[in-house]
Amino acid sequence: MKSFSFSVLFVVLLGILAASQTLFVVQETERAVVLKFGEIVREDVRPGLHFKLPVVNDVKKFDARILTMDSNPQRYLTLEKKAVVVDSYVKWKIDNVAQFYESTSGDVFVANRVLSSRVDTGLRNKFGERTMHEVVSGQRDELMTELRDDLNVVAQNELGISIVDIRVKRIDLPPDVSESVYQRMRTEREREAREHRSKGMELAEGIRADADRQGVVVVAEAQRDAEMIRGDGDANAAAIYSNVYTQDPEFYEFYRSLQAYRESFNGNNDLFVLEPDSEFFKYLNSSTSNSAAK
Known part of the structure; x- marks a missing residue:
């Protein structure tokens, strides 16, 4: 058992x-x-x-999944010979297993090394054909599409892999160039600030001058209206006085004399040197004589 x-x-x-x-x-x-x-x-x-x-x-x-090759930042020159530091990555997958094994012995690191060299060459050529503005914003997507299509053909023929996507994570200026660029940007911004400030001062002077002109016009018109009103008032007063004078000249003369007495003897220390029989004391003398007679 x-x-x-x-x-x-x-x-x-x-x-x-x-x-x-x-x-x-x-x-x-x-x-x-x-x-x-x-x-x-x-x-x-x-x-x-x-x-x-x-x-x-x-x-x-x-x-068999999509793999990522993250490249180290590399320095490239644009069409204007301006240096930029580009950080990129590649998405790829095995398309032909037999060819991949024969070309790389099945080592992903070998595939990444070969692919990195191809991407570096492609980016260098593409950046060298474009200006700084085009690679940063204007033709960035077009550049990535062209590079992906070109590199995909080479990768399939040499490595048996297909390129899914190529992307630039960031584009920076080298440290030695960044400072000069920032200084130029600072100078341009200061120049623009001075232009805006001078335009503002010019506009302020125009507004101030217009306000002063309007103020002078308003004061002149007010003075004109005041003189017209004063003239109308004086004319009305003169007409009233004339009407009163024509109705009773003696009373009008008496009333005007009383106004003259009031204004002349308004102060306590006023001193007048006049002849006793002066016309100015006409009504005072007559009132004194009447009192004595009574």
């Missing part, structure tokens, strides 16, 4: 060992090739359970 159990266990272990050597699984995110003494005999093995010959066959698996 013990011998039978041991035999069964031995057969099971032998079956597991044989299965591990003859069966292999390719995941959904993987692609694989089967080698026979280093030579590819089965290309692009799809996901699932597959068989191989022990010892004779070997299986190489590769990541």
Whole structure:
């Protein structure tokens, strides 16, 4: 009984060992090739359970998902010979598994190194054909599309991979150029500020001069209206006085004399040197004589 159990266990272990050597699984995110003494005999093995010959066959698996190659920032020259520092990245995936294995021995780092060199050359050529404004804003998307299409052809022929996308994360000026650019920008902004300030002062002077002119006009018109009103008042007063004088000249003369007395003797220290029979004392003398007679 013990011998039978041991035999069964031995057969099971032998079956597991044989299965591990003859069966292999390719995941959904993987692609694989089967080698026979280093030579590819089965290309692009799809996901699932597959068989191989022990010892004779070997299986190489590769990541079938989209991979990212993040390049180091590089310095390029634009059409105006202005230096820029470009930080970019590439999205790629394996398109031809057999060709990828033959060109890179299945090493992703080798593929990234070759791809990085191609991208560097492509960016250098594309930036050299465009101005600073075009690479920063005007034709940036067009540049990336052209580079992706050109590089995709080369990558498929040489590495068996396809380029999904190429993007520039940022474009900076080198430190030695940034300071001069900032200084030029500062100078331009200061010049613009001076122009705006001078225009504002000119506008303020115009507004101030117009306000002064309007003030002079308003005062002159007010004075004109006041003189006209005063003239009308004097004319009306003269007409009233004339009417009163014609109605009773004696009373009018008496009334005017009383006004003269009031204004002349208004102060306590006033001193007049006049003749006693002066016309100015006409009504005073007559009133005094009347009192004495009574």
